[in-house]
Amino acid sequence: MYEPNVVGDWQEYDEHAGLRVCVHRLEQAEPPRGRDDAAEGLTYFSLRVTVENRGERSFGVHLEDGQIDVRIGPDGESAFIDWRNSQFIEGFDVYPLRRATAVLYAAGPQAALGQVDVQVQLRVDDEWAGRRMWVGGLGLDEGAAGTAPGAGRESLARQVSNFLRDQAEEGTA
Numbered sequence: 001m002y003e004p005n006v007v008g009d010w011q012e013y014d015e016h017a018g019l020r021v022c023v024h025r026l027e028q029a030e031p032p033r034g035r036d037d038a039a040e041g042l043t044y045f046s047l048r049v050t051v052e053n054r055g056e057r058s059f060g061v062h063l064e065d066g067q068i069d070v071r072i073g074p075d076g077e078s079a080f081i082d083w084r085n086s087q088f089i090e091g092f093d094v095y096p097l098r099r100a101t102a103v104l105y106a107a108g109p110q111a112a113l114g115q116v117d118v119q120v121q122l123r124v125d126d127e128w129a130g131r132r133m134w135v136g137g138l139g140l141d142e143g144a145a146g147t148a149p150g151a152g153r154e155s156l157a158r159q160v161s162n163f164l165r166d167q168a169e170e171g172t173a
Contacts, residue, residue, distance in 0.1 A: 003160065003164065004117070004133040004134060004135045004160060005023070005132065005133065005134045005135070006134065006135060006136060006160075007023050007024060007026045007047075007116075007118070007134050007135065007136030008022070008023075008024050008136075009022065009134070010022045010052070011132045013122070013124070013129050013130070015129060015130070016055070016059060016124050016129065017055050017056075018053055018054040018055020018056065018096070019051065019052070019053055019054075019055060019059055019094075019124065019129075020051075020052050020054065021049065021050065021051050021052070021120060021122060021132060022049070022050050022052070023047055023048070023049050023118045023120065023134040023136075024047070024048050024050065025046070025047060025048045026045065026046075026047045026116060026118075026136045026137070026138065027045060027046060027047075027138070028043065028044065028045050028113075028138055029044060029045060029046040029105070030044050031044060031046075031082055031084075031085035031105040032085060033084060033085050036080075036082050036084065036085075036107075038080060039080050039082065039107040042080055042107035042108055042109060043107060043108065043109070043110040043113060043138075044082070044105060044106070044107045045105075045106055045107070045108075045113060045116075045138055046103060046104065046105050046106070047070075047103075047104050047106070047116075047118060048101050048102065048103050048104075049063060049068060049101065049102045049104065049118075049120055050099050050100070050101040050102075051063065051089065051094055051099065051100050051101075051122065052094075052098075052099045053094040053095060053096050053097065053098055053099070054096070054097070055096060056096055057096070058093045058094060058095045058096065059093070059094050059124050059125060060091060060092070060093050060094075060124065060125045060126070061089050061091075061092050061093075061094050061100055061122065061123070061124055062089065062090060062091055062092075062122070062123035062124075063088055063089040063090075063100075063102050063120070063122055063123070064088045064089070064090055065081070065083050065086070065088060067120065067121050067122065067123065068081075068102070068104055068118065068119070068120055069118070069119040070104070070106050070116065070117070070118050070119075071116070071117040071118075071119075072108040072109075072112040072113060072115065072116050072117075073108070073109075073111075073112030073113075073114075073115055074112075074115060076117060077108075077112065079106040079107065079108045079116070080106060080107040080108060081104065081105075081106050082105040082106065082107065085105040086102070086103060086104045086105050087102060087103045088102050089101075089102050113137060113138040113139075114137040114138065114139060115135070115137050116135070116136050116137050116138070117133060117134070117135050118133065118134045118135075118136075119131055119132070119133045119134075120132050120133075120134075135160050
């Protein structure tokens with residue numbers, strides 16, 4: 001069974017040797033150019049998507065609006081994406097041992113931000129790479145204080161895995 005990544009984990013692309021991607025720094029943050037009127041009453045947050053090249057050749061990378069989907073809450077409702085404030089990777093050549101980062105600003109009801117799902121579909125050298133998914137939430141630190149490194153991620157990953165397993169069992173029963 002496919003299990004999603006936890007925010008902060010790197011995911012490598014088998015079809016593009018050396019290329020990997022990470023969704024990280026999921027945090028409450030106000031957008032730099034001011035709030036969008038459509039987000040009135042919602043809580044803003046930001047996240048970063050970093051593409052890193054550990055391979056031997058450069059890759060032309062595209063990560064634009066429509067290639068990142070953000071869902072919030074237990075029902076997986078769509079978050080409001082502030083396209084005006086977000087920064088994307090538009091046709092950038094990522095050379096070996098280099099990175100490129102997109103910064104996305106989104107908003108949603110405060111109560112729903114404890115569970116955030118981010119799906120990314122990267123375009124590399126004008127070909128679509130496979131979709132990857134990360135799970136996290138505001139208030140769930142990538143490195144929680146007072147815990148062993150990775151303990152928070154392992155706990156969240158275990159919860160997500162158990163939930164997906166239970167859903168699959170219910171679907172076959």
